[in-house]
Amino acid sequence: MIVVTGATGKLGRETALRLLDRVAPEQLGVCVRDPAKARDLAARGVRVRAGDFADPAGLAHAFEGATRVLVVSVDRTGEQAVRLHANAVRAAVDAGVERVVYTSHAGARPDSPFAPMPDHTATEDVLRSSGVGFTALRNGFYASTVLQLLAGALRTGELAVPEDGPVAWTAHADLAEAAALALTGDAPTGRTAPLTAGEALDAGGIAELASSVTGRAIRRVVVSDERYHADLVGHGVPEAGATMLVGLFAAARRGDFATADPTLTTLLGRPPTRLGAVLAEGIRRTP
Numbered sequence: 001m002i003v004v005t006g007a008t009g010k011l012g013r014e015t016a017l018r019l020l021d022r023v024a025p026e027q028l029g030v031c032v033r034d035p036a037k038a039r040d041l042a043a044r045g046v047r048v049r050a051g052d053f054a055d056p057a058g059l060a061h062a063f064e065g066a067t068r069v070l071v072v073s074v075d076r077t078g079e080q081a082v083r084l085h086a087n088a089v090r091a092a093v094d095a096g097v098e099r100v101v102y103t104s105h106a107g108a109r110p111d112s113p114f115a116p117m118p119d120h121t122a123t124e125d126v127l128r129s130s131g132v133g134f135t136a137l138r139n140g141f142y143a144s145t146v147l148q149l150l151a152g153a154l155r156t157g158e159l160a161v162p163e164d165g166p167v168a169w170t171a172h173a174d175l176a177e178a179a180a181l182a183l184t185g186d187a188p189t190g191r192t193a194p195l196t197a198g199e200a201l202d203a204g205g206i207a208e209l210a211s212s213v214t215g216r217a218i219r220r221v222v223v224s225d226e227r228y229h230a231d232l233v234g235h236g237v238p239e240a241g242a243t244m245l246v247g248l249f250a251a252a253r254r255g256d257f258a259t260a261d262p263t264l265t266t267l268l269g270r271p272p273t274r275l276g277a278v279l280a281e282g283i284r285r286t287p
Contacts (some may be wrong), residue, residue, distance in 0.1 A: 001065050002183050003029040005051065005088065006072035008037040010144075011103065014176035015070060015183075016041060022184045031062035053084035059091035066095050068183050071102045073123070077115040077244065085123040093132045101182050102127060103175075104136040106168070106194035107256040114251035115244045124191060135187040137179060140170030140196030140264070141257050143278040147286075149203075150210055153218050154283070159207045160221040162228050162249040166200035167257040170264070171273035178267055193263040197272040200260045202252070206275075213279045225249070 002019060006012035007030035019028050025045030032038050035048045042048040051062030053074060063069060069092045074084050085102070092100045108120035120136075127134040146169055153159040178195050182188075201209065207220035223231075225246045232242035251257065264272050 001027055001029050001047070002068045002070070003031055003063055003066040004070045004072070004183075005031040005053075005062075006074075007041065008032050008034065009072060010172050011176055011179070012070070012072045014172055015072075015179045016046070018177050018180035019183060020044065020046070022180060029062070029066065031059065053088045056087050056091055059088060060094060063091050063095035063097070066092070066097050068099045068101065069095075069097050070179055070183055071100055073103045073105075073116075073120065077119055081116070081119040082122045082126070085119075086126045089123075089126055089130050089132070093130055097132060099133040099135065099187060100127060100130075101135045101137060101179060101187060103179065104138050104191065106138045106140050106196055106259060106261075107251060108138065109251075109256060112247075112251050112256060113254075114247040114256070117251065117256070128190075133189060135182050135189065136191045137175070137182060138192050138194050139175050139178075140168045140194060142175075143169040143171045143197070143273070143275050144282065145169070146206055146275060146279060147282040150206070150218075150279075153207070153210065154214065154286075157217060158219050158221045159203055159210070160223050160228075160231075161203050162225050162246065162253075163222055164203050164249045164252040165255050165258055166202045166205075167252055168194070168196035168198075168200040168260040169275045169278070170195065170197045171278050174264060174268060174272045178264060181267060194259045194261040195264040195267070196259060196261050197274065198260055198262070198265060199274065200258050201275060209276055210279060213276060213283060 007016045029047035031051035038048045049062040071088045104120045110121045204220045211218045
């Protein structure tokens with residue numbers, strides 16, 4: 001049995017749906033904090049069990065009988081994130097799984113100024129020392145993040161963000177398909193090559209692309225890290241969240257997210273989704 005954690009989140013859910021194209025429903029289980037939110041999967045014959053990375057006993061039940069488990073990284077940072085990931089890995093090992101597949105990041109670095117990246121590196125170390133077969137999917141940066149960065153620009157006509165660097169923005173759907181392939185095929189052992197889209201764009205490129213998609217001029221404006229942080233806090237973003245977002249730009253201008261690797265193209269057997277398509281769809285859906 002394959003078990004997918006976080007199957008009510010965007011990446012976990014899309015992965016579960018793609019797995020249903022490859023395996024029978026009774027061969028798939030999902031581990032979710034709120035089973036009520038996965039009723040549609042249960043209705044299709046998927047085993048739905050409650051599980052929380054903070055509750056190892058619950059994970060033991062959720063992982064029962066699993067041969068492969070997808071551990072989707074949590075939306076926390078620091079020691080808490082690594083501890084929760086380690087709980088999931090230990091539970092998978094105790095359940096006797098053959099392989100843990102973990103959603104890591106192409107920009108994972110122990111010294112990264114973007115807070116989630118050292119956490120991914122530390123979790124990969126946990127996997128390496130666990131004794132279980134593992135695959136760390138070095139996923140590209142989610143393309144949906146660009147829609148969040150453009151939220152203000154679509155109103156004002158200015159994308160005012162700190163100095164940055166190219167990022168290989170990658171669609172959730174493509175990464176979900178890659179995860180499904182890793183869970184059902186001969187997954188590589190250890191860290192994968194970066195799983196990214198085929199192009200890397202900086203904020204200037206994003207502004208040009210958004211202008212083309214929307215039909216209105218959007219200008220890229222460089223602001224200081226300090227001003228960006230203050231603006232975020234002034235708009236209600238918590239201090240820690242603002243600091244983390246500033247770290248994203250600091251890591252980007254170091255080139256940490258610039259690699260546009262062909263591995264995802266080879267794995268999917270087709271070109272990955274371009275950022276323009278993600279923007280067009282996201283903007284179309286925006287009220």
